Amino acid sequence: MFKRMFIVLGLVFTLTVPAVAQTVIQNDNTVLKQIIIFGRHSIRSSTVPPSVSAQFAIQPWPSFPVPTGCLTPNGQTAATYLGQYFRHYLIDEGVLLSNNDRTNVSHLYFRSNCIERSFNTAYYFWQGLIQDQGLTPVVHSYAMESPSCSEDPVFDPISTGVAQVNPTTALNQVLGIYGDGEGLTSAFNAEFSLILNALQPPNSSPNCPEGSSTPCVDPTSGGITFSTTPQPSAGNVISLGALATTLEAAEPFVMQYADNMTTAWGELTPAQVSQHTRLIDLGFAIEERLPYLSQVQRSNAASHILRTMQNAANGYNLQGAFGNAGSKVVAVISSDNYVAGLAGLLNLHWQLPTYQPDFCAPGGALVFELRKSMQTKKYLVRVFYTAQTFDQLRSLDPLTQNPPATMQLFVPGGSASVTNPDVDFSSFQKLLKSLINPKDVEYGPSPPLLSGPATCRQQ
Numbered sequence: 001m002f003k004r005m006f007i008v009l010g011l012v013f014t015l016t017v018p019a020v021a022q023t024v025i026q027n028d029n030t031v032l033k034q035i036i037i038f039g040r041h042s043i044r045s046s047t048v049p050p051s052v053s054a055q056f057a058i059q060p061w062p063s064f065p066v067p068t069g070c071l072t073p074n075g076q077t078a079a080t081y082l083g084q085y086f087r088h089y090l091i092d093e094g095v096l097l098s099n100n101d102r103t104n105v106s107h108l109y110f111r112s113n114c115i116e117r118s119f120n121t122a123y124y125f126w127q128g129l130i131q132d133q134g135l136t137p138v139v140h141s142y143a144m145e146s147p148s149c150s151e152d153p154v155f156d157p158i159s160t161g162v163a164q165v166n167p168t169t170a171l172n173q174v175l176g177i178y179g180d181g182e183g184l185t186s187a188f189n190a191e192f193s194l195i196l197n198a199l200q201p202p203n204s205s206p207n208c209p210e211g212s213s214t215p216c217v218d219p220t221s222g223g224i225t226f227s228t229t230p231q232p233s234a235g236n237v238i239s240l241g242a243l244a245t246t247l248e249a250a251e252p253f254v255m256q257y258a259d260n261m262t263t264a265w266g267e268l269t270p271a272q273v274s275q276h277t278r279l280i281d282l283g284f285a286i287e288e289r290l291p292y293l294s295q296v297q298r299s300n301a302a303s304h305i306l307r308t309m310q311n312a313a314n315g316y317n318l319q320g321a322f323g324n325a326g327s328k329v330v331a332v333i334s335s336d337n338y339v340a341g342l343a344g345l346l347n348l349h350w351q352l353p354t355y356q357p358d359f360c361a362p363g364g365a366l367v368f369e370l371r372k373s374m375q376t377k378k379y380l381v382r383v384f385y386t387a388q389t390f391d392q393l394r395s396l397d398p399l400t401q402n403p404p405a406t407m408q409l410f411v412p413g414g415s416a417s418v419t420n421p422d423v424d425f426s427s428f429q430k431l432l433k434s435l436i437n438p439k440d441v442e443y444g445p446s447p448p449l450l451s452g453p454a455t456c457r458q459q
Contacts, residue, residue: 030371030380032093034312036305036322037086037331039365040339041121043075043259043393046252055217056249057199058210059265062256070456071117071124074259077396078363078388079121083128085399086329090129095328101132109323111446113334114142114149116454121363122333123452129329138449153442155334156234157300163440165296167228170237173292174226181224181241184282191279192220194272195250198264219249226286234297235287235337247283250276258362258393270354270390277356280336284360288337289344298341299440301332305342306432307443309370313379313425320443336360343385345435347412350385352405361387370425379425383409 045064046053053061066072071079090096096104110126112118119141126137142148150159157163178184185192200208200216208216225241240247257263257273268276288294307321308330317324322332339360343349348366351357364387371380386406388399414423414431423431 029374031374032090032095032369033372033379034309034328034370035086035090035095035330036308036368036370037329037365038301038305038339038342038368039121039331039333040336040360040363041071041075041115041117041333042079042082042124042363043072043255044117044362045070045072046255048248048251052248053252055208055214056219058201058204058208058216060209061252062261064255064259064261066456069115069117071120072255072259074393074396075117075362076120076124076453078258078393079124080128081396081399082363082388082404083125083130085128085403086125087129087131088400090329096129101130101135104329105130105135107326107328109327109330110137110139111154111322111330111332112139112141113152113155113338114144114146114447115335116144116456118333118335119144119450119452119454120456122331123454125331125333136451138451140447141450142447143450144454148447152447153444154301154304154332155338157297157440157442158237159233160442162300162442163296163437165232165237165293167232167237170290170293170296171226171228173290174238174286177290178226178286181226181243184243185223188279188282191276192246194268194276195246195279196220198253198267198272199249201267217249219245235341237293237297238287240283240286243279243283247279250279254280255362257390260394260396274354274356274359274390277359281356281358284337284340284358285344288341291344294341294344295435295437296440298338298345299436299438300442301338301342302345302432303436303441303443305368306429306436309368309381309425310429312370320441322446339364339366342366346383346431348383348385348409350407350409352385352387352389352407354390354405355387361390362393363388371422381411381414381423381425381428382421383411383423385409 045066047069049068091098110122112122122139123137153160153162158165207214220242222242224243227239229236229239253273263273304320304322307318311318311321311325315325322330349358355361367384367386369382384406386404388404408421410418410421411423414427415421
């Protein structure tokens with residue numbers, strides 16, 4: 001029997017071995033009916049082409065073992081370990097059967113956006129969750145080579161025309177909260193300096209890479225300025241000036257550390273790798289978490305999640321849900337901006353070891369549990385953020401003995417208190433309906449089932 005320990009909101013869970021991080025209270029007289037894992041892909045190579053990265057750094061960048069933007073072999077293993085962890089948890093909770101994976105797969109619904117790193121994360125997660133070698137992982141996704149790949153309204157409702165964004169409204173909200181950006185430049189000066197000094201150490205060559213005749217580009221120059229983008233899409237409505245350029249220049253840092261590579265040529269400590277991600281969080285706070293943009297960009301995904309829970313609670317097969325009434329384990333894998341945007345819509349926040357507040361870690365996920373009280377027979381919702389720590393990713397620790405970091409989240413407008421963050425399901429439904437804009441929602445059929453793994457190609 002798994003041993004569980006509850007620690008109140010604001011702390012992460014401390015667990016003994018063997019342990020399961022998500023269970024909150026031992027013998028709490030509830031039954032887990034459905035789990036929805038809305039997560040980010042695992043460890044990938046840099047999404048910035050080497051020719052672009054080279055203009056910022058004096059030293060040549062270390063090479064990832066896969067083409068640009070693809071899931072690495074370590075990412076495959078990390079995703080498999082996460083699936084194995086959830087397998088133990090869900091068997092303990094009675095959601096999965098320990099000796100009948102052929103029955104288990106009938107209760108799975110796996111979904112990803114049509115990017116190789118997302119699809120393969122879902123594939124290897126499935127492989128860790130279902131251990132019958134005679135069963136092939138399958139994921140609902142549009143084929144990467146198909147025209148439909150760019151027409152997925154769950155992840156990009158703006159480009160697909162489902163949601164209509166007003167860039168001027170979005171910009172005015174950014175300016176009303178963050179001002180003209182000048183204050184942010186000084187507030188985050190330590191992070192800008194940290195990145196620039198790693199890329200171009202003081203008194204080093206003026207050319208990038210060293211020995212070339214090309215002058216280095218200072219990605220931090222110009223300051224943070226805000227404007228609208230000419231062709232808005234989900235996560236790309238607001239232009240961030242030097243913040244965007246700096247993030248592009250430092251883009252490999254997180255994944256290099258997670259992939260057990262030398263980070264920034266040994267110039268950055270693990271604490272500094274974490275520190276620089278404050279700028280990543282800042283970018284998402286502006287592009288994804290503000291009320292207007294989070295509603296426009298994430299109403300459709302939130303509505304799908306709500307309908308998925310309603311199916312499980314009421315025995316419906318509503319259109320616009322992930323799976324059907326029999327889907328007990330739902331995994332939706334995409335990218336960090338989608339996770340950040342959904343968290344912004346619900347005003348969710350977390351703090352896990354080794355990470356900055358609200359950082360969307362490789363492989364990390366928002367987890368929604370639908371539970372039923374055996375006493376009142378009513379449904380309730382528990383929301384978590386779960387992720388392997390930086391060190392668990394870097395050392396590829398199996399998670400059955402050393403579970404991922406997990407924190408139950410307070411849901412503003414839903415949770416009763418910080419000491420009882422559970423949300424009555426009826427209250428959860430009312431909350432989501434108040435946050436979702438029906439005009440930004442469209443219910444279409446699920447994408448086709450695809451088997452994998454997907455082929456990694458240069459992006």
